[in-house]
Amino acid sequence: MTRRYESRIARPRTVLHIRGTPIVSVLLGSALAPLLPIVAQTPLLPPFGLMVFLAWRVLRPEIWPLWAGVPLGLFDDVMSGQPIGSAVVLWTVILLAFDLENQRHFWRDYWHGWFIATLALAFALAGGWLIVHLAGQGGSLVQILPQLAYSIGFFPLIVRLCAALDRWRLP
């Protein structure tokens, strides 16, 4: 019995391990699109980087400093092929909105987390489409609706993944 619990509490963890895990998971999520050998004809994959970013924010509201969207968003822009600056703006606006929302609504639960993540994903995908449209590329707005639908559907799975990572990263 002691052996069973020994391995789970008070494990040795470096600061890099504790602070770095969420950051690395977001970077990997962002890098997934150019790593996968899919030549998509419509927006096919959900925005994994943003979803991991939001999942950590929903799980642990204190984890991202308000400016975290700037460096992480910049990396996401380099990887995703959006015009540079797109995710920098959208992710920062989302973090500021979450912060404001936290001050207004004190109590949170599972459905609340999913709901605000849904709003954030809809805002980010529509904003991303608008930016690409302003740059004269892309297609019609209708084509992001399937992507939005399964981003929302997949979100609880990403939260589960981040929760597992959270248990692994903390001592």
Next chain:
Amino acid sequence: MAPPSKRRPGYDRKAQYGLFASYVIAIVGALVGLLLLAISIVDPTGFSALRSAGAEITRPVASNLRALVVGIGNFDEAVAAYINAGSQNAALRRQVEANRTRLIEADAIRQENSRLKRLLRLTESDTGVAAAGHLISSTSTSAARLARLDVGHAQGVQPGMPVRAPEGLVGRVIRSGPHTADVLLLIDEGNVVPVRRTSDNIPGISSGRGDGTVEIRALNTERNPFRPGDVVVTSGIGGLYRPNIPVAVVARLEGDKAIAIPLANPSRVELVVVQTPFRPVEAARESAAQAQAADTGAP
């Protein structure tokens, strides 16, 4: 569940300043982001060093995975071919018989064609191939339809070069790094290609719709001249794309435009060729000859 209260620092001055500073940094960051955004919308080829660094990092993984996926795709086709081998064999044999005569006819036409072209002094000396490569990945999370090539300016790929596959036109290069390049696909709204119908040379403009199809508008007719099944090829007007590259086949009509399906499906093509931009030298030579003729005829 109640949130932790770190965002309410109370009387702790240091925590208050820290919180205020994080707001300031976030808002300044967002404004800088807006500035970057404006720059990258005005100049889509900007920040190419940053982008190509990212592309170079992900290139080895993506190209290896791509090889794996293509192998798997071929495997499943090979199995399917074994299952209906008998009937397929008979059908293919009939097709070969039919094609043989056509091939001989085509050969004769090609010879005649080259003879006539020589007469007109229109013979093209170069095929314009700059490099050959594979499409290894794409912007599958973004609304922009870009694909990534595994060749870059080390192999001679420059922004603006057209990209084609054996099946037809794929797009044009908009950014190139040392060993990678981004291709704006034919199916993106930003890609406009002058085309003509193969049967009667009716000129048109093809532009992407972002959902795997392109729309084709006729240039100079009131009503829509296209019919489902029409094949359009590049016309070579305005340079950039060489003439007679297959573009798309019309699927249906929508008002004054035709919705067409590209002949080269970017998610299925294996090898693509980057061509040098087409400059219609013949046209220039012709107009020069006409001007000369006008000069000598005038006095």
